[in-house]
Amino acid sequence: xxxxxxxxxxxxxxxxxxxxxGVSWGIIYNTSRTFHFAHGLVYTLAAxxxxxxxxxxxxxxxxxxxxxxxxTVLGCAIEYFAYQPMRExxxxxxxxxxxxxxxxxxGQSLIQLLFGPDPRPLKSFQLIPISxxxxxxxxxxxxxxxxxxxxxVLVFIFLARTRSGMMIRAVSSNPExxxxxxxxxxxxxxxxxxIGSLLVGIASFLSVLxxxxxxxxxxxxxxxSFITVFLGGVGNLSGTVVAGVMLGIAESVMLIVLPTEYKVxxxxxxxxxxxxxxxxxxxxxxxx
Amino acid sequence: MKNWKSICLxxxxxxxLGTSTGLxxxxxxxxxxxxxxxxxxxxxxxxxxxKGINIATNEINEAGGVGGYSFHYxxxxxxxxxxxxxxxxxxxxxxxxxxxxxxxxxxxxxLSIMPMAKENKVIVFNGxxxxxxxxxxxxxxxxxxxxxxxxxxxxxxxxxxxxxTMATLYANQTAPISLNQAAVEFWEKLGGKVVSQxxxxxxxxxxxxxxxxxxxxxxxxIFCPSTGLDVAYAIKGIREMGIKAxxxxxxxxxxxxxxxxxxxxxxxxxxxxxxVNSTDPWTKHFVDTFTKQNGVAPDFYAANYYExxxxxxxxxxxxxxxxxxPQDGSQLEKAIWSNPKFKSIYGGxxxxxxxxxxxxxxxxxxIQDEKPVVIDKQHT
Numbered sequence: 012x013x014x015x016x017x018x019x020x021x022x023x024x025x026x027x028x029x030x031x032x033g034v035s036w037g038i039i040y041n042t043s044r045t046f047h048f049a050h051g052l053v054y055t056l057a058a059x060x061x062x063x064x065x066x067x068x069x070x071x072x073x074x075x076x077x078x079x080x081x082x083t084v085l086g087c088a089i090e091y092f093a094y095q096p097m098r099e100x101x102x103x104x105x106x107x108x109x110x111x112x113x114x115x116x117x118g119q120s121l122i123q124l125l126f127g128p129d130p131r132p133l134k135s136f137q138l139i140p141i142s143x144x145x146x147x148x149x150x151x152x153x154x155x156x157x158x159x160x161x162x163x164v165l166v167f168i169f170l171a172r173t174r175s176g177m178m179i180r181a182v183s184s185n186p187e188x189x190x191x192x193x194x195x196x197x198x199x200x201x202x203x204x205x206i207g208s209l210l211v212g213i214a215s216f217l218s219v220l221x222x223x224x225x226x227x228x229x230x231x232x233x234x235x236s237f238i239t240v241f242l243g244g245v246g247n248l249s250g251t252v253v254a255g256v257m258l259g260i261a262e263s264v265m266l267i268v269l270p271t272e273y274k275v276x277x278x279x280x281x282x283x284x285x286x287x288x289x290x291x292x293x294x295x296x297x298x299x
Numbered sequence: 300m301k302n303w304k305s306i307c308l309x310x311x312x313x314x315x316l317g318t319s320t321g322l323x324x325x326x327x328x329x330x331x332x333x334x335x336x337x338x339x340x341x342x343x344x345x346x347x348x349x350k351g352i353n354i355a356t357n358e359i360n361e362a363g364g365v366g367g368y369s370f371h372y373x374x375x376x377x378x379x380x381x382x383x384x385x386x387x388x389x390x391x392x393x394x395x396x397x398x399x400x401x402x403x404x405x406x407x408x409x410l411s412i413m414p415m416a417k418e419n420k421v422i423v424f425n426g427x428x429x430x431x432x433x434x435x436x437x438x439x440x441x442x443x444x445x446x447x448x449x450x451x452x453x454x455x456x457x458x459x460x461x462x463x464t465m466a467t468l469y470a471n472q473t474a475p476i477s478l479n480q481a482a483v484e485f486w487e488k489l490g491g492k493v494v495s496q497x498x499x500x501x502x503x504x505x506x507x508x509x510x511x512x513x514x515x516x517x518x519x520x521i522f523c524p525s526t527g528l529d530v531a532y533a534i535k536g537i538r539e540m541g542i543k544a545x546x547x548x549x550x551x552x553x554x555x556x557x558x559x560x561x562x563x564x565x566x567x568x569x570x571x572x573x574x575v576n577s578t579d580p581w582t583k584h585f586v587d588t589f590t591k592q593n594g595v596a597p598d599f600y601a602a603n604y605y606e607x608x609x610x611x612x613x614x615x616x617x618x619x620x621x622x623x624x625p626q627d628g629s630q631l632e633k634a635i636w637s638n639p640k641f642k643s644i645y646g647g648x649x650x651x652x653x654x655x656x657x658x659x660x661x662x663x664x665x666i667q668d669e670k671p672v673v674i675d676k677q678h679t
Binding site: 013014017018021024025123128129130131132134138140142147149222223262263266270271272274275 | 338339342343471497498499500504505507508509511512514515528532538539540541554557558560562
């Protein structure tokens with residue numbers, strides 16, 4: 012029982028991170044239908060900016076703010092200077108995807124060339140294990156979960172209650188109709204890229220509190236981002252959150268019966284099974 | 300007048316060209332290759348090994364080469380243990396660079412190139428990998444102490460301290476898998492119990508699940524023969540779960556503490572003992588040169604590869620003295636067995652055994668204040 016509870020809590024912590032990653036990518040994809048592969052680069056860059064500014068003796072909070080700003084600016088810049096011109100020239104989705112992939116690979120390689128392959132830790136926190144009964148987690152885990160859920164709630168309130176949020180939902184639901192009623196899709200796309208990049212920047216800073224930055228951290232983050240979106244159902248951010256948490260818990264709890272080396276196999280097996288049984292995702296709607 | 304000026308300039312140019320070409324033909328080139336981890340989670344190893352190779356090569360060339368040969372090396376990247384890049388590297392080094400010998404690292408890449416090495420009569424020297432599978436392979440010579448010698452030393456120490464149950468956590472790679480097997484066999488032979496064995500993906504950074512299972516099994520010790528940063532993240536994950544059992548392994552790269560911080564304190568590992576404070580003149584020279592160039596003292600990986608280049612120097616010298624061609628790997632191989640003892644950067648001599656291993660002093664390190672400290676010594 013103790014092991015089950017520990018794995019459940021560990022899975023919930025991991026699942027919360029997956030939920031944030033999924034929402035960060037999902038808000039972009041749901042609205043613009045752009046397979047934004049370079050999202051991983053934004054994640055990596057945010058981590059490096061934060062670590063580098065702390066290494067230059069800037070206090071942590073300003074370093075984090077600069078990192079988040081950097082992530083947001085990069086995401087918006089990629090949309091404005093790369094994807095939008097391609098859409099205007101009626102480029103195919105494949106061409107946009109390949110461009111995004113190219114930006115991701117080139118960006119990561121550049122980071123490696125500039126900063127080397129060595130891990131860059133953020134030496135600001137002492138990890139303190141906290142035990143409640145049979146369950147142990149750290150102070151960083153607790154902070155991560157609390158912050159993520161606050162942010163997710165704020166994102167949903169923003170989308171439901173603000174004018175910009177409603178415009179995003181309108182474009183996401185039907186871009187052509189949204190244009191007819193006077194919503195500038197291009198501006199909305201930049202906005203969602205900004206929001207998505209800010210969210211992935213937050214995920215990155217939470218990660219770097221606990222683990223060093225290295226040029227390849229964006230790959231796993233990107234993978235979990237879009238797995239969570241497709242698992243939860245494209246177009247449904249609530250589904251993405253549920254899928255993220257479920258995936259994190261499933262990955263963890265299944266290890267009671269399966270060897271740990273099957274963790275990665277499990278992630279893709281769950282995705283495969285869900286898509287096979289319900290192609291629209293756990294909470295997605297069937298298209299007409 | 301203009302014509303005379305042109306003729307003079309052209310003549311001068313031809314003289315310089317002729318002179319420089321002439322100087323170059325005084326020394327032939329002895330080319331050798333190195334297949335190292337230059338990228339990926341194990342890149343720290345590749346970089347430190349290359350530094351050792353570079354210092355030795357420069358010293359040999361500055362001293363005028365050996366037997367009429369200057370030394371030149373080509374570095375290729377196996378991306379921290381991948382076999383396909385290692386095999387591609389082998390093909391490039393042999394077919395384009397025509398090397399008769401390769402300095403390899405990591406167990407899986409080394410094993411993957413050995414069939415081709417044997418077929419092409421290319422000698423491979425390993426100064427970094429530790430898998431027990433590297434024994435008894437034709438044309439492979441290990442200057443690194445292998446797991447079947449260092450693992451029992453570590454586990455015996457812990458057994459003598461009264462620990463009786465062990466959990467293992469190892470990467471899905473050739474060396475960690477074989478080292479895990481060696482450890483389990485030895486521990487059970489002592490009478491101990493192995494309460495869990497978990498394999499993880501190479502490059503994993505989140506060990507929460509694995510640590511949860513270890514915590515539930517409550518072992519006395521944890522054996523983690525993973526390499527590079529894998530062992531660092533494993534130590535971190537285990538300590539974050541509040542597990543206080545001693546952790547031991549077979550590797551400690553210089554960037555472990557970047558991940559673990561003080562969590563690595565108490566980590567135990569055995570390896571050959573490269574004493575940076577040795578008074579041996581050659582050792583001291585190497586330590587001083589390395590420290591001056593890199594700002595830190597050399598580790599045993601850099602020392603092993605520095606030593607390997609000097610072993611190559613001796614082999615080239617032996618082959619040339621015998622009137623042979625040092626660019627022929629089979630002649631270099633023959634030269635090893637004319638006298639398997641070579642001067643060692645560790646002090647004294649290193650002696651190759653017929654099974655491909657060597658004799659070297661081994662010590663047990665414990666991380667204290669984030670630095671490795673010798674706590675026990677053994678000569679194997």
